[in-house]
Amino acid sequence: MKVPRHIAIIMDGNGRWARRQDMPRIMGHYRGAEVAEDITKACIDLGVEYLTLFAFSTENWNRPKEEVRLLFDLLRKYLTDKREELLELGVRLKFIGRRDRIGRDLRYLMEELERETSVSYRITVTLAVDYGGRDDILRAVNKLVRLKFDHVDESTFSHFLDLGDIPDPDLLIRTAGEKRISNFLLWNLAYTELYFTDLCWPEFTRDELLRAVEDFSGRKRKFGRVLDE
Numbered sequence: 462m463k464v465p466r467h468i469a470i471i472m473d474g475n476g477r478w479a480r481r482q483d484m485p486r487i488m489g490h491y492r493g494a495e496v497a498e499d500i501t502k503a504c505i506d507l508g509v510e511y512l513t514l515f516a517f518s519t520e521n522w523n524r525p526k527e528e529v530r531l532l533f534d535l536l537r538k539y540l541t542d543k544r545e546e547l548l549e550l551g552v553r554l555k556f557i558g559r560r561d562r563i564g565r566d567l568r569y570l571m572e573e574l575e576r577e578t579s580v581s582y583r584i585t586v587t588l589a590v591d592y593g594g595r596d597d598i599l600r601a602v603n604k605l606v607r608l609k610f611d612h613v614d615e616s617t618f619s620h621f622l623d624l625g626d627i628p629d630p631d632l633l634i635r636t637a638g639e640k641r642i643s644n645f646l647l648w649n650l651a652y653t654e655l656y657f658t659d660l661c662w663p664e665f666t667r668d669e670l671l672r673a674v675e676d677f678s679g680r681k682r683k684f685g686r687v688l689d690e
């Protein structure tokens with residue numbers, strides 16, 4: 462089986478799943494965080510080198526204030542409680558997205574974890590927090606303008622995006638039946654294979670991940686070329 466080197470995931474449907482169980486929406490996010498942990502372990506077992514998870518978008522600020530607060534509380538708690546486990550598992554943690562609208566304590570915690578986990582690792586897990594693809598592109602353009610570039614090629618431009626030198630995702634998975642990119646890695650997804658499932662993220666399992674990887678494995682990637690028959 463061909464295993465993707467880089468998997469990106471839009472973890473959708475937490476709220477719907479929780480509502481179906483007569484639970485508050487935040488319980489869906491709690492369960493979603495557990496699933497993210499399990500899928501990270503499954504990716505390590507499969508030999509996936511990069512996993513990128515969409516945790517909070519630039520548009521998610523428009524959610525009810527209480528849900529936004531609880532989501533950030535969850536992220537803070539998770540990063541604090543799982544610190545040792547991340548190191549033991551060999552997870553290099555990275556964050557992409559804006560940092561200027563996130564509380565200072567959480568920002569420090571994120572930066573500390575990025576530093577601590579960067580030494581010895583088996584997988585790079587990138588959490589997209591306050592991330593938007595258009596915002597990513599504009600921040601890169603503005604950096605280039607500040608540095609007075611008058612010409613850039615694709616590889617220089619990629620380098621200035623949040624994922625930097627991480628290779629483009631090979632496979633994008635989106636749960637909960639929606640078939641949209643929703644302002645996720647707009648530049649980096651140019652040639653990514655897309656996989657959609659109706660399952661909500663809290664229902665996503667290792668077996669489902671395997672199904673997605675098997676599906677990916679059977680696809681012919683042409684990158685705009687003609688393949689010999």
Ligand code: FPP
Binds near residue numbers: 472476540
């Ligand atoms: C989409 O479900 C999910 C989110 C906006 C947040 C995803 C966050 C997590 C899974 C927690 C991440 C935390 C860590 C530590 C990785 P939705 O609320 O849009 O669901 P709905 O479409 O059914 O309302």
